[in-house]
Amino acid sequence: MAGYTHLAFRRALRELGGLGLATTDLVHATQLNAGHRHSLELIETHADDDPLSIQIFSGRDQELVLAAQWLERRGYAGVDINMGCPMAKVNGQGGGARLLCDADDATRLVERIVSAVHVPVTVKMRLGWDRDSICAPRLARRFENVGVAAITIHGRTRSQGFQGAVNLEGIAETVAAVKQIPVIGNGDVRTVEHALHMRRVTGCDAVAIGRGALLDPWIFRKLKDNAAGEDIRDPSPDEQLDFLARHFRLMTEQHAERSCQLFRKFAAWYGAQLGVPDDLEQRMRLFQSIAEFDEIVSEIRERHGERRTSVATALIKVPNGPVERWWRVPVFARGWKA
Ligand SMILES: Cc1cc2nc3c(=O)[nH]c(=O)nc-3n(C[C@H](O)[C@H](O)[C@H](O)COP(=O)(O)O)c2cc1C
Structure with a gap:
């Protein structure tokens, strides 16, 4: 999550236990290629911060290819392509969720990146641009065919922004559409029960947690304890x-x-x-x-x-986008007791 899941936060979370793959903020491919200080800060990591994938965005194929190759040369474990960001300034450049609007272009782009590097390439996307253009299942299948290693699917459309409930059916359809790559479900997971519910209902292979990690940094440890059949404990x-x-x-x-x-x-x-x-x-x-x-x-x-x-x-705060008033969503504190 841009502005929040920076290196210090990831390391602090990892010390609590249970966190698997983490992803950086979205990093502007062109700025990364040009060596901008802010982009270099965003991709800073540490031996403890592993496994880590770097998320890149751009509307320009060549910039994404160069950034992926640059990251591979520097030893990063994976590259994640952002196809979910709803912000006007990202979509206006053809990046983020805008890439969902042309399946052929998006597939060609992903194929170019996959064939330019040896590290796993993953895609983070939404269900589609709006409810009349749901494309995630079809795109996930096409991305799998060109060699994507996994898909993370946020169960909302771009025009929903962060509003409404996450659409588990849409995630389930995306899971059903691929043959064997892992599909990671995402959206509104705040508790262990929510994560288990998402897995049960959608059949997804894993769950990605954004805001829930801020709300309860112990959520990953709790999930791990639960999977091991141990009692779940709230922090003192x-x-x-x-x-x-x-x-x-x-x-x-x-x-x-x-x-x-x-x-x-x-x-x-x-x-x-x-x-x-x-x-x-x-x-x-x-x-x-x-x-x-x-x-x-x-x-x-x-x-x-x-x-x-x-x-x-x-x-x-949630990022700016097409839907007015997104950006102050109350979330309910669970697991934190004074
Ligand atoms: C402040 C904020 C920043 C975000 N930044 C990113 C980002 O850089 N890349 C990305 O793929 N998703 C980003 N997201 C979306 C989240 O990764 C996630 O898909 C969405 O919030 C739904 O999941 P959650 O309910 O677990 O937070 C951001 C969300 C928030 C609230």
Whole structure:
């Protein structure tokens, strides 16, 4: 998820256990090829951050091919092509979900990338552009025929943005359309039960979790424990705070003092989830140094429980797109208790 599932967050999640394949934010192929600093930051990784696939986007075939080859030369394990992003600025350049609009072009593009590299190439897509142009099952089959290693399918159309319930039937049809490649179901999985339900109803081989990882970073460990027949355990308040501190600490390894600005976007979210007292949440939005962050965490620890967790206030912004008001979707906190 662009802006959220950065290296520090992935590493912090992996330490909790249960996370398998992770994918980076979408990375602009042209900017990657040109060596832009922001793109290079997005693809930064670490020995612990494995397996990792880099997601690239562009409307220009040659840029995607070059980016895939560049990534392969640098030893990345896989390349994921974004065919799901609904943002106007991405679709306007012919990238993201716009690629779903021409099955022949999309198949040719995927074939070119697959034949240009040896690493697995995967595609992340939506069900189609809108409900009158559902194409995921047909495209998945064609992508399989040209050598794609797996498909991740978000069970919404582009015009839905992030609204409405995820369409499990659409995911099931995509699963049924391929012969043998894994299909990874995606959308609205927030709990172990949701993940099991998605697998049961659609027959998908795996589940991709986006916002649910922010809402409950322990969801991967819980899924692993559940699969092993073990009891599922919620984290204690101390463990939750340790996660917040670890997330920031890992960020400083990559961004040093700049982490103080980068971490601010998480203040409201952690504040709501952990029931951080208002004044401390405000300080998390403004802190200037790593030492100050440590002081804030100590105070949160001392005053834990002063403010109740606000269940529906945890807001994860969703990207801009065609549907007005997407971008403040309330999500419900489960598994986080103050
Ligand atoms: C803030 C935000 C950023 C996202 N960025 C990306 C992205 O860079 N690449 C991508 O394939 N999907 C992206 N998505 C879509 C998610 O990967 C996922 O398909 C969608 O949110 C539905 O799954 P979820 O309910 O598990 O979050 C993003 C979603 C959100 C909310």
